[in-house]
Amino acid sequence: MKTELQINGTAHVLEADSRTTLLDALRNHLDLTGSKKGCDHGQCGACTVLINGRRINSCLTLACMHDGDEITTIEGLGTPDALSALQKAFVQHDGFQCGYCTPGQICSATAMLEEAKAGWPSNVTDDLGAEVNLSTEEISERMSGNICRCAAYPNIVAAIADIAKDTR
Amino acid sequence: MKPFDYHRAQDISQATEAAANGAVVIAGGTNLLDLMKLEVATPDRLTDINRLDLKAVTPTQDGGLRIGALVTNSDLAAHADVRKDYAVLSRALLAGASGQLRNKATTGGNLCQRTRCYYFYDTATACNKRDPGTGCPAREGANRLHAILGTSDACIATHPSDMAVAMRAIGARIEIAGQDGNERSVDIADFYRLPGDAPQHDNTLAPGDIITAVTFPPPVPGAVHRYRKVRDRASYAFALVSVAAICTMDKDRIGSIALSFGGIAHMPWRDSAVEDLLTGEIPGDALFAAAADALLQDARGFGGNDFKIPLTRRTLMAVLRDVCGTGDLS
Numbered sequence: 001m002k003t004e005l006q007i008n009g010t011a012h013v014l015e016a017d018s019r020t021t022l023l024d025a026l027r028n029h030l031d032l033t034g035s036k037k038g039c040d041h042g043q044c045g046a047c048t049v050l051i052n053g054r055r056i057n058s059c060l061t062l063a064c065m066h067d068g069d070e071i072t073t074i075e076g077l078g079t080p081d082a083l084s085a086l087q088k089a090f091v092q093h094d095g096f097q098c099g100y101c102t103p104g105q106i107c108s109a110t111a112m113l114e115e116a117k118a119g120w121p122s123n124v125t126d127d128l129g130a131e132v133n134l135s136t137e138e139i140s141e142r143m144s145g146n147i148c149r150c151a152a153y154p155n156i157v158a159a160i161a162d163i164a165k166d167t168r
Numbered sequence: 169m170k171p172f173d174y175h176r177a178q179d180i181s182q183a184t185e186a187a188a189n190g191a192v193v194i195a196g197g198t199n200l201l202d203l204m205k206l207e208v209a210t211p212d213r214l215t216d217i218n219r220l221d222l223k224a225v226t227p228t229q230d231g232g233l234r235i236g237a238l239v240t241n242s243d244l245a246a247h248a249d250v251r252k253d254y255a256v257l258s259r260a261l262l263a264g265a266s267g268q269l270r271n272k273a274t275t276g277g278n279l280c281q282r283t284r285c286y287y288f289y290d291t292a293t294a295c296n297k298r299d300p301g302t303g304c305p306a307r308e309g310a311n312r313l314h315a316i317l318g319t320s321d322a323c324i325a326t327h328p329s330d331m332a333v334a335m336r337a338i339g340a341r342i343e344i345a346g347q348d349g350n351e352r353s354v355d356i357a358d359f360y361r362l363p364g365d366a367p368q369h370d371n372t373l374a375p376g377d378i379i380t381a382v383t384f385p386p387p388v389p390g391a392v393h394r395y396r397k398v399r400d401r402a403s404y405a406f407a408l409v410s411v412a413a414i415c416t417m418d419k420d421r422i423g424s425i426a427l428s429f430g431g432i433a434h435m436p437w438r439d440s441a442v443e444d445l446l447t448g449e450i451p452g453d454a455l456f457a458a459a460a461d462a463l464l465q466d467a468r469g470f471g472g473n474d475f476k477i478p479l480t481r482r483t484l485m486a487v488l489r490d491v492c493g494t495g496d497l498s
Binding site: 018021040042048055057061062064111115119121123128129141142143145146 | 194197205214216218251252262265266404
């Protein structure tokens with residue numbers, strides 16, 4: 001199947017079997033290996049990318065379903081010379097140990113901050129109509145789709161909280 | 169994953185025609201692709217309906233709300249009218265899955281998601297839901313997640329949706345487009361079914377049917393909405409037991425109450441006898457205990473899920489104390 005994907009601002013034409021997940025397209029066909037395969041069943045969040053600005057599990061969607069969509073991967077958020085604010089915060093707060101879940105954590109957090117800015121409530125929000133205040137509890141709940149088996153959670157949350165207070 | 173042909177439906181009639189001819193419809197795909205990877209689902213043909221115009225949330229003429237089938241769980245939970253008038257639904261959606269999954273999962277797809285029974289997922293075992301007539305190992309096996317009400321000899325699976333539990337309390341109707349342009353609307357109570365001797369059917373959709381929308385009656389004025397979900401971890405887990413409640417008080421008495429239960433049956437469970445028992449009465453623990461007795465009089469555990477009977481009782485009583493203002497939620 002032929003699919004055109006806008007990835008990190010560049011058009012890519014993919015010619016692949018219909019079974020190809022977006023994650024496998026990125027990693028195996030387009031050499032964008034920043035997105036990681038953890039569970040391959042939408043349970044761990046290591047494969048998180050943004051589609052048209054929204055975070056999703058790239059392992060649980062087919063590449064052919066995204067013809068014409070804009071996809072942002074960790075490679076599109078920053079570079080080693082020009083880290084995104086969240087990437088810098090993860091370094092400053094030591095928000096990882098082995099690093100395997102980190103690209104997914106950062107893509108997920110990038111979109112999560114936008115969701116909070118748009119006023120989306122979460123399961124731990126007391127008042128569904130109130131402005132979002134990204135407390136530790138809120139950040140943990142909103143990031144529960146990203147598992148870290150090194151359990152670097154306290155530092156991951158600290159890194160995100162650091163950026164959350166600047167973007168409110 | 170088994171090979172399949174993929175095509176994108178340009179309109180509803182293409183989608184219903186393809187579905188009538190054996191194609192499996194894909195929307196968010198978060199459950200279907202998982203099942204396809206495990207070869208629990210092995211469609212020859214996928215019909216992608218994501219580009220159909222089913223993404224609007226609009227008021228209905230009678231003051232209710234109409235939700236397009238492709239509205240994502242995220243958008244529905246965050247929608248201003250849903251938060252204000254159908255808060256139980258926002259709460260149920262936000263209690264389900266993860267941020268990433270809610271961004272992909274759709275209203276229609278959520279209604280159609282399959283059970284998470286371990287044996288349904290494991291193609292090396294028998295399962296009457298996956299492979300009719302082979303048996304149900306869950307009855308004698310691992311059944312911690314399984315049903316305590318409405319079970320059959322053939323199947324004790326639960327429906328995993330939180331969203332559908334809230335929608336049953338709201339009294340939602342499901343709009344369905346069928347083959348040859350037929351359209352109909354069914355109460356969510358009649359959309360789902362108990363397993364009986366045909367557990368392969370989770371619901372009453374016929375071949376070629378596609379959910380196009382869900383409609384809600386007008387909101388209940390002055391109602392308190394609650395969704396309480398008990399699960400094994402604080403976030404991102406299926407319900408062991410959940411209770412959706414929409415309640416109004418009339419002075420010191422219960423004016424009206426809708427109660428729907430998740431995690432305990434093959435479908436979101438609602439029992440009018442329980443609601444009748446509570447309506448018009450002065451709230452208190454003796455009344456709530458009688459309501460729990462009525463709800464659970466036919467409940468039956470299978471070993472690993474025996475705990476759900478007292479857990480359902482306690483969760484119902486906690487929710488009733490909360491919505492009636494007779495005690496602390498905890």
